[in-house]
Each structure stands twice: as C-alpha cells, then as structure tokens.
Amino acid sequence: MLMSRALANPELISLAAGFVDQSTLPVAETHSALQSLFADVEAACAALQYGTTPGYPPLREMLLQLTLGSPSASDVRRQFDVEHVVVTAGSNQLLHLVLESIANPGDIVLCAAPTYLVVLGTIANLGARSVGVAIDEQGMIPEALEESLRAIERAGELARVRAIYLIPYFDNPCGVTMPLDRAARIVEIARAWSRHHQIYVLADEAYRELRYSGDDIPSVLTLDAGRDTVIAAGTFSKSFSPGIRVGWGVLPDELIAPVCSQKGNIDFGSPNFSQHLMWRVLDSGQFSSHVLAIRAGYRLKLEAMRAAADVHLKSIDGVRWQVPRGGLYLWVELPEGIDAGPNGKLFDAAIAEGVLYVPGQYCFPGEGEPVRCSTMRLSFGVQSSDRIGQGIEALGRAVRRVLG
Ligand SMILES: Cc1ncc(COP(=O)(O)O)c(C=O)c1O
Incomplete structure (x- = not known):
C-alpha cells in the first residue's frame, strides 16, 4: 500500500523504505571479486555448481569470525565451529526457517513493542502469536519481559512460549x-523460564555494521557458551548489497538439524554463486573498506535528519525522538492524540506536503503492549541529505496542519 502511494507520485520524498543508498552500492568491489573468481576456472566452476544446504564452508568460517571474532578471541568463540553456521538467502530466510522450526500454531514469540514488521508477518503466517514487551532507550526491558512471562504463566500458556526476538543493534x-x-539479563530470563522446553533468544543483528558512533558491542551469542539458547542472525544486505542475498545464522546445537532439514527441502542451499562471491569480497579486505565508506555516508545523512528534525519538529509540543548511534531509522513519537496511521489525517497531510513515512502502528505485535498509533518510522538510508531535509520540513508542515 505504501509502495503504491509512493509510485503514484514520483515527486514524493519517501522516508519510508528501509533500503540502502543506491549510490553507494559496491559496484567496483563486486566487479573485482567477480573478476578474481572467473580468473580461476576451477573456482568459477565450483561456484556455478550446486553447493551444500548449510553453505560454502570457507564463507561459514568467515561468518563465524564476523559474529564472534577469531578463535583466539574468547572461550565462547572456541565452543562454536562451522557446523553451527547456516548461510541463507538474506537473513529473512534464516528468521523464517528458525521460527518455522520452533513455533507451532498458537505458540508465542515475545518481541519488543515496536519491532521489525516483517517478523511479525512471519509469526502470524505460521499461526503463532507475537506478544509485545515494553522498551526503553536500551530496548526490551527485562522486568517487563518477566512481567509478560508471569502473565502468560497465569494464563496457563507458559509452554506456548518459544522465543524472545531481539534486534540488539540500532x-x-x-x-x-x-x-x-x-x-x-534477557538470556538469563530465557533460561530461567525454560521450564517446559527451551525458550530461545533470537538475536537479529542485521544492522551491526552500520555504526556511526561508539564502539562495537559483542554479539548476544557471546553469552551462550552452552550453545543452547541464542540464535544470532546476520546479513550482508545493509553492509554490502541486498541484491547478493547472503545472510546467515549461528545456531544452537539443537537447531542445526531441524533448520538444515527444512532448508534442504526448500532450496538445496542458498545461491552458491553469491556465497563464493561474498567469500572473495571478504577475503580481499574489500568488505571492511566498503563498510567504513558507507558508515561515513550514512553518518552525514543521519546528521542531516537530526538537524532538520531540530529545526522543523522540535518546537512542536509533544514530538520526541532519540537519535540512534547507527542503523537507518529515526523513530518519532507524536502527541498521543495524533493518529499517524494509514487512515489518519496525518498520513494524507504528509503525502499532500510531499513526504511518505512508515506508520509506526505496523510495527506493534499482535498482543501485549498496546499499539501506539501516534508513532512513525523515518528512514535516512535512501534519500540525499538535501531531500532528507526537505522531507522533514514537509513533515513539520503536515504535523502543524493536523494540529490546526
Ligand atoms: C531488522 C531486520 N532484520 C532482517 C532484515 C532482513 O534483511 P535481508 O533478508 O535482506 O537480510 C531486515 C531488512 O530490512 C531488517 O530490518
């Protein structure tokens, strides 16, 4: 629906799509990786052949390194090997395969409220239930999570809880x-409440590389020396290219077989060619240099959005946001009475002023925390800094218009 509104008016500044910046896609890096692949006929033939269901072993070794550091980095790192890594077509496939392997119809996945809307769709399509847990400026609140678990237990449904879904970075x-x-704390809670069966922590680390300030934080997987609770999902979609479609998961022992068996039924493995290509991109060091370059670009765009919001939104009573340290999004809370939903006045006013956003209501789980319709997600990934500024200015006009 959002897409059709955007396409109907090409002048519209879309701050809606969570896409990466078209102008910084790694054309030269991909080209040189392809050249190096085709310079080696044996390697090229291997890449053009079927691969294995869990994926190309040298790439999986590197993915383990990206997620947990080198084997000398920690004791936890040494607990994991290539067998725990499965390569998927983007991390969405990994999230889908994991949820499909662990959740039956009626089962519960606890999620932050708000959270990634595609995962909410996946949970719903499996006939499972998403239950929203309150957040603060550090994400899901452990006490609120425990409160939700107590309420679920009181309702006699604790055995239904299968996973806690987190997006730890940006x-x-x-x-x-x-x-x-x-x-x-959250991993501890998952363990403590795993009375009927394992409650997994599904850590979706899609934006980890897109950090614009501060230091990297170790993966949630480093908290799982026992290899029984945490699933870490990663992707090259944000840090390199979404079109290459390479994502991955590092799985607990118990999930390797079910996930790989389901994956084998579906696809015999994700595109082998993309995996060989990505291995070359990583091995040549071009991945690291590309990440540094795009971080610099997105940092400027975030700054453009922040500056424009300070000028055009800050003076409106009750409008709030927290500036992220990475990622692609600014989450804006409006005064309670404003309906920012697709059928509310603001959405139409924003389009009339020339800007499109994602109504925040789409990002709320089906149960638990109430849906907050006075919220919106703005992305600074796609548009230039100038267009971001114009878009925020248009949004400011729209909010003022609706407030009268
Ligand atoms: C939080 C989150 N997880 C996962 C993905 C999946 O991306 P992909 O399937 O391209 O790896 C996205 C994409 O927008 C995302 O925002």
Whole structure:
C-alpha cells in the first residue's frame, strides 16, 4: 500500500523504505571479486555448481569470525565451529526457517513493542502469536519481559512460549541499541523460564555494521557458551548489497538439524554463486573498506535528519525522538492524540506536503503492549541529505496542519 502511494507520485520524498543508498552500492568491489573468481576456472566452476544446504564452508568460517571474532578471541568463540553456521538467502530466510522450526500454531514469540514488521508477518503466517514487551532507550526491558512471562504463566500458556526476538543493534524501527549487560539479563530470563522446553533468544543483528558512533558491542551469542539458547542472525544486505542475498545464522546445537532439514527441502542451499562471491569480497579486505565508506555516508545523512528534525519538529509540543548511534531509522513519537496511521489525517497531510513515512502502528505485535498509533518510522538510508531535509520540513508542515 505504501509502495503504491509512493509510485503514484514520483515527486514524493519517501522516508519510508528501509533500503540502502543506491549510490553507494559496491559496484567496483563486486566487479573485482567477480573478476578474481572467473580468473580461476576451477573456482568459477565450483561456484556455478550446486553447493551444500548449510553453505560454502570457507564463507561459514568467515561468518563465524564476523559474529564472534577469531578463535583466539574468547572461550565462547572456541565452543562454536562451522557446523553451527547456516548461510541463507538474506537473513529473512534464516528468521523464517528458525521460527518455522520452533513455533507451532498458537505458540508465542515475545518481541519488543515496536519491532521489525516483517517478523511479525512471519509469526502470524505460521499461526503463532507475537506478544509485545515494553522498551526503553536500551530496548526490551527485562522486568517487563518477566512481567509478560508471569502473565502468560497465569494464563496457563507458559509452554506456548518459544522465543524472545531481539534486534540488539540500532533496532528497526526504533533505532535503540541494547548494551550487553541488558542482553545478558534477557538470556538469563530465557533460561530461567525454560521450564517446559527451551525458550530461545533470537538475536537479529542485521544492522551491526552500520555504526556511526561508539564502539562495537559483542554479539548476544557471546553469552551462550552452552550453545543452547541464542540464535544470532546476520546479513550482508545493509553492509554490502541486498541484491547478493547472503545472510546467515549461528545456531544452537539443537537447531542445526531441524533448520538444515527444512532448508534442504526448500532450496538445496542458498545461491552458491553469491556465497563464493561474498567469500572473495571478504577475503580481499574489500568488505571492511566498503563498510567504513558507507558508515561515513550514512553518518552525514543521519546528521542531516537530526538537524532538520531540530529545526522543523522540535518546537512542536509533544514530538520526541532519540537519535540512534547507527542503523537507518529515526523513530518519532507524536502527541498521543495524533493518529499517524494509514487512515489518519496525518498520513494524507504528509503525502499532500510531499513526504511518505512508515506508520509506526505496523510495527506493534499482535498482543501485549498496546499499539501506539501516534508513532512513525523515518528512514535516512535512501534519500540525499538535501531531500532528507526537505522531507522533514514537509513533515513539520503536515504535523502543524493536523494540529490546526
Ligand atoms: C531488522 C531486520 N532484520 C532482517 C532484515 C532482513 O534483511 P535481508 O533478508 O535482506 O537480510 C531486515 C531488512 O530490512 C531488517 O530490518
């Protein structure tokens, strides 16, 4: 629906789509990786052949390194090997395969409220239930999580809880980052409440590389030396190219077989060619240099959005946001009475002023925390800094118009 409104008016400044910047896609890096692949006929033939269901072993070794560091980095790192890594067609496929493997119709996945709307769709399509847990500026609140679990237990449904879904780095949609000590509390809670069966922590680390300030935080997987609770999902879609479609998961022991068996039924493995290509991109060092370059670009765009919001939105009573340290999104809360939903006045006013956003209501789980319709997600990934500024100015006019 959002897409059709955007296409109907090409002048519209879309701050809606969570796409990466078209102008910084790695054309030269991909080209040189392809040249190096085709310079080696044996390697090219291997890449053009079927691969294995869990994926190309040298790439999986590197993915483990990206997620957990080198084997000398920690004891936890040494607990995992290539067998725990499965390569998927983007991380969406990994999220889908994991949820399909662990959740039956009627089962519950606890999610931050708000959270990544595609996962909410996946959970609903499986006939499972998403239950929203309150967040603060560090993401899901452990006490609120425990409160939700107590309420679920009182309703006699604890055995239904299968997973806790987190986006620890620069969350989509609300931009917050979870410190490792908070993640550790959540992993502890998952373990403590795993009375009927394992409650998994599904850590979606899609935006980890897109950090614009501060230091990297270790993966939630570093909290799982026992290899029984945490699933870490990663992707090259944001950090390199979404078109290459390479994502991955590092799985607990118990999930390797079910996930790979389901994956084998579906696809015999994700595109082998893309995996060989990505291995070359990583091995040549071009991935790291590309990430540094795009970080610099997105940092400027975030700054453009922040500056424009300060000028055009800050003076409106009750409008609030928290500036993220990475990712692609600014989550804006409006005065309670404003309906920012697709049928509300603001959405139409924004389009009339020339800007499109994602109504925040789409990002709320089906149960638990109430849906907040006075919220919106703005993305600074796609548009130029100038267009971001114009878009925020248009949004300011629209909010003022609706407030009268
Ligand atoms: C939080 C989050 N997880 C996962 C993905 C999946 O991306 P992909 O399937 O391209 O790896 C996205 C894409 O927008 C995302 O925002």
